[in-house]
Amino acid sequence: MAKEKDIKNELLGQVAGGSEGKREKDRELAQKIIEKEKARIRRTKWETVIAWALVVTCFIIGAVVERLRMEQYFDETELIWSHCLPMILRALLLIAVILTVLLYTRSRSLTIRQIQVRLADIEALVRKMAEDR
Numbered sequence: 001m002a003k004e005k006d007i008k009n010e011l012l013g014q015v016a017g018g019s020e021g022k023r024e025k026d027r028e029l030a031q032k033i034i035e036k037e038k039a040r041i042r043r044t045k046w047e048t049v050i051a052w053a054l055v056v057t058c059f060i061i062g063a064v065v066e067r068l069r070m071e072q073y074f075d076e077t078e079l080i081w082s083h084c085l086p087m088i089l090r091a092l093l094l095i096a097v098i099l100t101v102l103l104y105t106r107s108r109s110l111t112i113r114q115i116q117v118r119l120a121d122i123e124a125l126v127r128k129m130a131e132d133r
Helices: 002-070 081-132
Strands: none
Touching: 002 081
C-alpha cells in the first residue's frame, strides 16, 4: 500500500511540475497572440479612418461638382466626375462599412482572448492555493 502511495505521489509531482512549465509556455504563447492581434487592430483602425475620410471627401467633391454643374460652369460632356462619382462613393462606402464591422469583431475577439488569459491565471492561482492547503 505504501508503494502505491509513493507511485501516486511521484506521478502527481511529475504532472504538477510538467503542467507548471506548460502553463507558462501557454501564457507566453497567448501573450504573443494578443500582441499580434493588437497590432492588427491598430492597422485596421487606421484603414477604417482613412476609408471614412475618403467617403467624406467624396461627398464634398460630389457637392462641389453638383454645385458647379447647376451653375452651368461645366457642360455635361466636359464633366466625367458627375457620372463616376456615385459609383466611387458606393464602393468607398461599402469598404468603410466592411472595415468598421471587421474592426468591431476583431476588438471583441481580442477582449475575449484577454479574458481567457486572465481566467487561466486565476485558475492557476486557485490551484496553487488549493495545493498549499
